[in-house]
Amino acid sequence: MQQQWRSSLVQLAAWLSGLVALYIVTTSLPESITSSAAWQAVLVGRWPWYAGGAMVAAVVLLLLARHNHLLGVSTGFSELCNLGHDPAARTSWRPSFLVGVVLGGVAAAILSGATPSSSLGELEMLLGPSAMLQIPVLLAAGLAIGYGSRVAGGCTSGHGIVGTAQLARSSLTATSIFIVTGIAVVHALLWFRA
């Protein structure tokens, strides 16, 4: 068991060092590179929808072709919560994937030169400008996402992409309800607040 933790810590240390190195290299690049059209398009500006979608599919397919795993993020959260009870969860691939997603965000931020933001942007039209309201709402929304995804058996990755790609009845049902509910909730709250 101790071997596992040591191996995990060493790997994490390696990944974090890599990200620190990425930060140092990126911030010391000359402006002629970081303001170039290529850099801006690939690492700063938002990708066109077909490129973003293609890359998401690429990752799903790489995961399947190399490791024979089907992507499902909320199941990963399930396993994280069951680490104490379920030995299978401790050797599962999903916690590693979830760690990776966080690191991917870090890498994206480093490469785009973006600074951390504490603003919810236009979502403040729903939640207001004050953190006193935003924080409890985000917590409650998270609870709904966490509980709801487990009851539904998946989230936007498992049902929304992998399941829908199979035209599975469960996923088509879940995904359409996810989206329709989201649209309804936003419209209802905006109307209410008006």
Add this chain to the structure above:
Amino acid sequence: MKLNSPIILLGTLFGFALSRAGATDFDTIFNMFRLTDLHLFGVMGTAVAVTSAAFWLIKRGRLNAATGDPIRIEPKPMKKGLIAGSVLFGAGWALSGTCPGTALAQIGEGRFMGLFTLAGILGGTFLYHWVQRARTQSPPLRSPSLARPSRSS
């Protein structure tokens, strides 16, 4: 718990993709639900289309994974509560502008408000399993007349 770096790499690519696609931006999800910006529908639609085509090719070709075994593509089952759970999920997604995957990427990007959503997601997941365990551990209720041993035996 043992981490697996090739898997971490794929997770990193996923987080990077979500970020570059604009899925981690609160505004983008909000405007998707407002139907004023259909960008994310395009992202999800493209992902589904490409994945679907690949799944078809894989099944048809009965391709093997790099592990040597046949690639397994299985649908999730219909389960009780799927509809109710999906409504809950949709509401949470709309109110937070986040889903489980993008919440993780948001943390990495430094959108620290996402920490509250993430805490909620963990809490909600944990609560679900706690309820499930509580349900399966409570002994089944038995009628008193059944518990009484029968005289004829």
